Amino acid sequence: MKGPNATAWLAARDWKPFAFQRQVWTAMARGQSGLLHATTGSGKTFAVWLGALQALIDAKRLKADAANSSKTASTEIVVPDAHPNPHAQPNAAPLTVIWITPMRALAADTLRALKEPLTEMAPHWSAGARSGDTTSGERSAQDRRLPTVLVTTPESLSVLLSRADAADNLGRARLVVVDEWHELMGNKRGVQTQLAVARLRHLNADLMVWGMSATLGNLDVAQHTLLGPGRDGVLVQGKTPKRLTVDTLLPPRTDRFPWAGHLGISMLPQVVEEIERSGNTLVFTNTRSQAELWYQALLDARPDWAGLIALHHGSLDHGVREWVEAGLKSGALRAVVCTSSLDLGVDFLPVERVLQIGSPKGIARLLQRAGRSGHAPGRPSRITIVPTHALELIEGAAARDAVAAGHIEAREVPQQPLDVLVQHLVTVALGGGFMPEALLHEVRSTAAYAQLSDADWAWCLAFVRQGGEALGAYPDFHRVQVDANGVWRVPDARLARRHRMNIGTIVSDASMAVQFVGGARLGQVEESFAARLKPGDCFLFAGRLLELVRVHEMTAWVRRAQGQRPAVPRWNGGKMPLSTTLADAVVDQLELAADGRHSSPELRAAKDLLAVQSEWSALPTRHHLLAEVLHSREGTHLFLYPFAGRHVHLGLGGLIAWRVARHSPTTFSIAVNDYGFELLSPTHTDWAELLPQVLRNAESDKALQQEVLDSLNAGELAQRRFREIARVAGLVFQGHPGEQRSSRQLQASSRLFWEVFRQYDPGNRLLHQAEQELLALELDMARLQTALARMNQQTLMLHTLERPTPFAFPLMVERFREKFSNENVAQRIARMVAQLEKAADGPSRRKARDKSQSPEGEDEGDVQAVLDTLDFGRDSPVSRRTGDRRPRRERKPPRPLPPL
DNA sequence: GACCTGCTGCGGCCTG
Numbered sequence: 001m002k003g004p005n006a007t008a009w010l011a012a013r014d015w016k017p018f019a020f021q022r023q024v025w026t027a028m029a030r031g032q033s034g035l036l037h038a039t040t041g042s043g044k045t046f047a048v049w050l051g052a053l054q055a056l057i058d059a060k061r062l063k064a065d066a067a068n069s070s071k072t073a074s075t076e077i078v079v080p081d082a083h084p085n086p087h088a089q090p091n092a093a094p095l096t097v098i099w100i101t102p103m104r105a106l107a108a109d110t111l112r113a114l115k116e117p118l119t120e121m122a123p124h125w126s127a128g129a130r131s132g133d134t135t136s137g138e139r140s141a142q143d144r145r146l147p148t149v150l151v152t153t154p155e156s157l158s159v160l161l162s163r164a165d166a167a168d169n170l171g172r173a174r175l176v177v178v179d180e181w182h183e184l185m186g187n188k189r190g191v192q193t194q195l196a197v198a199r200l201r202h203l204n205a206d207l208m209v210w211g212m213s214a215t216l217g218n219l220d221v222a223q224h225t226l227l228g229p230g231r232d233g234v235l236v237q238g239k240t241p242k243r244l245t246v247d248t249l250l251p252p253r254t255d256r257f258p259w260a261g262h263l264g265i266s267m268l269p270q271v272v273e274e275i276e277r278s279g280n281t282l283v284f285t286n287t288r289s290q291a292e293l294w295y296q297a298l299l300d301a302r303p304d305w306a307g308l309i310a311l312h313h314g315s316l317d318h319g320v321r322e323w324v325e326a327g328l329k330s331g332a333l334r335a336v337v338c339t340s341s342l343d344l345g346v347d348f349l350p351v352e353r354v355l356q357i358g359s360p361k362g363i364a365r366l367l368q369r370a371g372r373s374g375h376a377p378g379r380p381s382r383i384t385i386v387p388t389h390a391l392e393l394i395e396g397a398a399a400r401d402a403v404a405a406g407h408i409e410a411r412e413v414p415q416q417p418l419d420v421l422v423q424h425l426v427t428v429a430l431g432g433g434f435m436p437e438a439l440l441h442e443v444r445s446t447a448a449y450a451q452l453s454d455a456d457w458a459w460c461l462a463f464v465r466q467g468g469e470a471l472g473a474y475p476d477f478h479r480v481q482v483d484a485n486g487v488w489r490v491p492d493a494r495l496a497r498r499h500r501m502n503i504g505t506i507v508s509d510a511s512m513a514v515q516f517v518g519g520a521r522l523g524q525v526e527e528s529f530a531a532r533l534k535p536g537d538c539f540l541f542a543g544r545l546l547e548l549v550r551v552h553e554m555t556a557w558v559r560r561a562q563g564q565r566p567a568v569p570r571w572n573g574g575k576m577p578l579s580t581t582l583a584d585a586v587v588d589q590l591e592l593a594a595d596g597r598h599s600s601p602e603l604r605a606a607k608d609l610l611a612v613q614s615e616w617s618a619l620p621t622r623h624h625l626l627a628e629v630l631h632s633r634e635g636t637h638l639f640l641y642p643f644a645g646r647h648v649h650l651g652l653g654g655l656i657a658w659r660v661a662r663h664s665p666t667t668f669s670i671a672v673n674d675y676g677f678e679l680l681s682p683t684h685t686d687w688a689e690l691l692p693q694v695l696r697n698a699e700s701d702k703a704l705q706q707e708v709l710d711s712l713n714a715g716e717l718a719q720r721r722f723r724e725i726a727r728v729a730g731l732v733f734q735g736h737p738g739e740q741r742s743s744r745q746l747q748a749s750s751r752l753f754w755e756v757f758r759q760y761d762p763g764n765r766l767l768h769q770a771e772q773e774l775l776a777l778e779l780d781m782a783r784l785q786t787a788l789a790r791m792n793q794q795t796l797m798l799h800t801l802e803r804p805t806p807f808a809f810p811l812m813v814e815r816f817r818e819k820f821s822n823e824n825v826a827q828r829i830a831r832m833v834a835q836l837e838k839a840a841d842g843p844s845r846r847k848a849r850d851k852s853q854s855p856e857g858e859d860e861g862d863v864q865a866v867l868d869t870l871d872f873g874r875d876s877p878v879s880r881r882t883g884d885r886r887p888r889r890e891r892k893p894p895r896p897l898p899p900l
Numbered sequence: 901g902a903c904c905t906g907c908t909g910c911g912g913c914c915t916g
Contacts, residue, residue, distance in 0.1 A: 102908090102909060102910090103908090103909065103910090104909090104910080131910080131911090132910065132911055132912080153909090153910060153911085154909095154910080155909095155910045155911050156910080156911075158911090159911070159912080183908085183909080184909095187909090189909070189910080262905055262906090263905080286905080286906070286907075287905050287906045287907075288905095288906085288907080289904095289905065289906085290905070290906085313907085313908095314907070314908060314909080339907055339908080340907040340908050341907075341908065341909095343907085343908070344908080344909090358905095361907095365907095497912080497913065497914095498912090498913090499912095500911080500912060500913090501911070501912035501913065502911080502912075503910085503911055503912075504909095504910045504911045504912095505909095505910080506908090506909055506910050506911085508909090508910095526903090528901090528902075528903070528904090529903095529904090570903075570904050570905070570906085571905095571906075571907090572902080572903055572904085572906080573905090573906050573907055573908085574906070574907055574908085575905090575906045575907090576906080576907070716901090719901095720901080720902090723901095734911095734912090751901085
């Protein structure tokens with residue numbers, strides 16, 4: 001009688017196991033934990049799953065086998081007959097495997113994939129999924145008895161851990177698998193997963209832990225973070241990634257290609273042509289509104305594609321998204337315009353072609369998206385970057401070189417987020433209660449809290465017990481109480497329920513449902529967008545032109561509309577900066593161009609533009625820091641290009657403005673993008689003299705950090721971070737399902753806690769955490785330090801400009817947006833572009849020089865006229881930066897320093 | 901609360 005045998009199972013399907021699959025089986029048979037790194041669709045799920053079946057069904061015997069066997073032992077492990085009674089389900093084996101995925105849809109897909117070998121290899125095992133999608137029927141069945149294999153999410157697992165019988169039920173688990181670990185490890189969901197794994201390991205010391213991850217720059221850290229410090233594991237490298245092509249869709253005429261912008265609609269004809277030529281195509285965009293606009297533009301260009309192309313992003317209703325995913329799987333859809341929503345999940349898409357509109361932002365992200373194509377055997381993956389402005393041409397070549405060199409971003413891991421720990425303490429108190437010393441030991445066995453101090457631990461305990469120092473008078477925050485035996489529990493049923501409803505670490509902005517009157521739900525728009533619409537107004541959403549009928553109880557009721565020029569919803573999403581890896585690769589390309597080596601098609605396409613940049617100023621390189629100064633009627637513009645990503649540029653800009661303002665009181669406005677930033681002062685500023693002084697390194701990292709905090713409106717920024725922390729820590733209740741509370745209500749309550757703590761409990765660790773998160777996540781402090789240090793090594797090249805260069809122009813455009821409606825900006829930019837193009841024409845180089853002798857030159861005058869219409873006079877100070885989710889960026893002169 | 905270009909992801913109540 002044959003038991004589970006992975007090799008046989010694969011052989012029956014004509015599959016030969018890969019070497020990495022055998023490695024996983026051997027390791028699992030020995031009871032080892034590990035991390036499997038493999039590309040999507042390479043068979044990693046089966047590797048782990050078949051290995052698990054083999055290893056777990058008769059563990060005792062297998063252990064003996066493994067002990068007796070040499071390293072080269074066969075992995076064809078045979079165990080005794082496994083009671084193949086198909087009707088045995090109600091008596092199925094108890095919970096043995098917990099399989100965690102980051103997405104509900106992926107949980108469902110995974111369950112389907114796992115079930116197939118299950119019926120054959122372990123008929124006495126049952127399998128089921130538990131997530132927010134699970135119906136109440138399944139739920140109550142699971143409450144009586146969990147399946148042998150439970151496929152779930154980190155949040156649902158935490159909810160299970162909060163049940164009073166958690167130890168009995170979950171303590172039986174012998175294997176935890178975390179799929180897509182790279183998606184979780186870098187955020188608080190990953191920390192929550194670490195804590196859950198530690199809990200399970202506490203319940204069963206022999207627990208095996210396996211992770212699966214896509215390509216990362218720091219796999220060792222990924223493994224260490226999952227398994228816990230000081231725990232050995234196996235790192236299995238999956239099948240070598242298939243061949244990958246990174247190329248760029250070049251515009252037909254690069255001399256007419258926009259210098260700034262993000263939409264890229266000018267590339268529409270070429271994109272249509274690519275889709276026409278290819279099989280199924282995924283068109284990735286960087287934002288949801290961009291996806292909406294591109295979908296519409298494609299339909300306008302090809303009305304016959306109605307029904308053949310679709311739209312997919314995170315604010316569309318699940319029903320809509322599932323329909324699109326099904327269309328992709330069946331091959332019915334020719335193209336789907338999407339955002340990161342299709343980065344993960346949806347197994348085995350038959351996608352042939354992947355287009356990336358706009359900057360890919362990072363190499364890991366590019367690889368992930370590229371991996372969506374070329375699933376057919378022998379076919380390479382291919383991703384084509386569609387540049388939206390001239391400098392993005394260079395990103396294509398840069399990305400290709402970085403991929404070839406194997407430069408991939410590392411993923412940073414959160415350290416000791418106390419809000420997550422506080423939540424976990426209440427969860428465990430609910431799940432049967434805890435004794436503090438034992439739990440501390442368990443918590444310290446995770447990578448995130450290995451260094452947790454006794455003081456922090458004591459603070460967290462006090463916080464769940466009486467809300468810390470400030471909230472002692474409020475029974476709602478006496479969540480955990482110590483019983484007569486010294487066990488910490490949650491006795492109050494109402495608080496228990498409230499906690500279970502609040503489990504998780506994802507915090508999103510309040511949104512409003514969009515629904516047809518008497519019909520289907522379409523998705524979600526942000527409350528703030530809906531608030532600006534009046535009944536009768538039109539907007540573009542879910543690929544349709546809609547008219548708002550009314551807003552009622554957090555739902556925007558709509559009907560189809562025609563004609564009218566619509567608004568496009570904007571979502572206040574995250575803003576990923578260009579990664580260090582990709583930014584460095586871009587600088588390398590500029591270096592090549594500076595040497596006259598235009599070896600790639602992209603560089604050749606950008607050659608004229610780069611020539612203009614060199615002619616009017618210079619090209620930034622690894623060893624040269626480019627600074628440009630332009631005097632206009634607005635004042636003095638400084639453009640600086642550290643290539644450190646938008647977050648760092650904001651911090652650096654603020655820092656430099658702060659340092660200058662200490663010498664001479666001035667008001668600056670700041671504009672940033674991923675390549676550099678602009679500082680504009682209304683008065684004359686002598687940057688040639690000032691810049692070398694204010695660029696200096698700080699005395700210490702600590703001092704630099706303080707300067708950056710001082711230079712920003714740090715209090716307000718930290719308060720916004722605190723909002724999320726308050727929700728994760730369970731201070732702010734988000735309401736019952738279906739009873740959405742408006743963002744105003746939530747805002748008000750988190751603000752109240754912020755103020756109460758500041759006043760009555762300034763030592764509150766959550767306040768400190770908000771500041772730390774602000775520094776680490778929003779200001780990218782570590783990267784800022786590196787960038788500043790590097791700038792100090794570089795040779796400063798300061799060029800005085802006659803007109804904005806190709807590098808400076810996008811920064812100026814960035815600033816215009818805040819003053820005018822889009823249309824006005826478009827018109828004004830069109831005029832500026834026309835002027836600049838004239839000046840940039842071949843023969844114009846001489847003209848440009850001539851004009852420097854006659855500043856009244858025609859072109860010069862017109863550019864100035866354009867700038868003048870922008871009205872950044874002294875009376876209308878530019879106050880706010882766009883796209884930063886930051887408060888006012890105005891630099892108030894600090895109080896004069898006391899004499900030394 | 902502030903954003904206007906700005907991703908993704910989760911969970912939960914009540915009653916019989």
